[in-house]
Amino acid sequence: MTSTSFYSESELAELGLAGVGENxxxxxxxxxxxxxxxxxxxxxxxxxxxxxxxxxxxxSIGSYVHIAVMVTLIGSGRxxxxxxxxxxxxxxxxxxxxxxxxxxxTGPMVPPDYRRFDSRPVxxxxxxxxxxxxxxLPGVEIGEGAAIGALSLVKTHVDEFTVVAGVPAVRVKARSxxxxxxxxxxxxxxxxx
Numbered sequence: 001m002t003s004t005s006f007y008s009e010s011e012l013a014e015l016g017l018a019g020v021g022e023n024x025x026x027x028x029x030x031x032x033x034x035x036x037x038x039x040x041x042x043x044x045x046x047x048x049x050x051x052x053x054x055x056x057x058x059x060s061i062g063s064y065v066h067i068a069v070m071v072t073l074i075g076s077g078r079x080x081x082x083x084x085x086x087x088x089x090x091x092x093x094x095x096x097x098x099x100x101x102x103x104x105x106t107g108p109m110v111p112p113d114y115r116r117f118d119s120r121p122v123x124x125x126x127x128x129x130x131x132x133x134x135x136x137l138p139g140v141e142i143g144e145g146a147a148i149g150a151l152s153l154v155k156t157h158v159d160e161f162t163v164v165a166g167v168p169a170v171r172v173k174a175r176s177x178x179x180x181x182x183x184x185x186x187x188x189x190x191x192x193x
Contacts, residue, residue, distance in 0.1 A: 005029070005048070021063060034058070041065065041083065054079075057095060057121060068132075077119040077138055082126035084183065088150070093136045095122045125160065127179055134169075147175050 006025045007015070015026075016035045021042035030046050032038055034054035041063035046052070048069050052059055055076030061067070062083035071087050073079050075095030081087070098106040099116035106115060120139035124130070128142045131150035142148065146158045149165025149172065158164050163172045 018058065047071075055096065055119075057119075062126070075119060075122075075138065076117070078121040080121065080123045082124060082128065082144070084127045085124050086129045087124075088130060088132040088134075090133045091130050091136070092134075093122055093124070095119060095138050097138055127183070128158075131165075145175055145177060145179065 005028055007028060012020050012024060012026060015032060017038050017040065018036055019039035021040060021044070023043045024040050025045040027046060027048045027050070029048040030050040030052070032052045037054035037058035038052055038061070039058070040061045043063055044061055044065040046067045050067055050069070050071045051074065053074040057076060057078030059073055059079045061081045062085065064084045065081055066086045068087060068089040070090045072092045074093070077095030079093055079095050096117055096119040099118065100106060104114060104116045118138050122136055122138065123141040125142055125144035125146065127145040128147070130136070130148040131152065133151040134148050134154065136142070136154045140154050140157060142154065142158045143160030143162065145161040147163045148154060148158065148169060149163065151167070152165050152169040153167040154164070154169045156168070158169070161175045161177055163175050164170060165172050
């Protein structure tokens with residue numbers, strides 16, 4: 001056993017992930033449930049105390065993704081995180097939630113026949129960033145390059161290269177696309193490495 005705080009390549013292989021790229025760093029303090037339904041691209045990192053609970057739809061994490069401390073990804077719907085995404089500390093992404101209307105019961109210990117669920121895929125596009133403490137609900141698609149302000153509640157789709165914030169999140173302004181030129185330069189410089 002190594003003293004590093006991240007799993008080694010061989011230890012990552014033993015987790016039984018659906019797929020794992022090169023140069024992946026996963027904290028030993030992160031928890032993965034349904035590991036066989038979780039895939040992680042190249043050059044991505046998952047920090048301490050994260051919980052990834054992959055239901056039937058699974059969780060797909062792209063390349064160059066940073067999932068900061070105490071992030072939660074959970075639900076039976078598919079969660080897709082594109083390349084170059086940053087999820088700040090304490091972000092929660094739900095692809096499933098109970099019906100809180102009062103028409104049915106709630107909670108994981110209640111038999112399914114007495115509950116109703118909202119399970120829909122969540123997609124976080126390339127280069128999106130999500131500020132600390134934000135919550136993303138089932139069925140949301142966050143467009144490429146979108147930015148979510150800290151402590152926001154995202155209930156509806158977010159257009160590409162848009163900054164949103166608040167409860168519920170609303171458009172604040174446009175976000176620059178210049179980062180796409182930086183990505184292209186990085187790809188050219190690292191080709192063949």
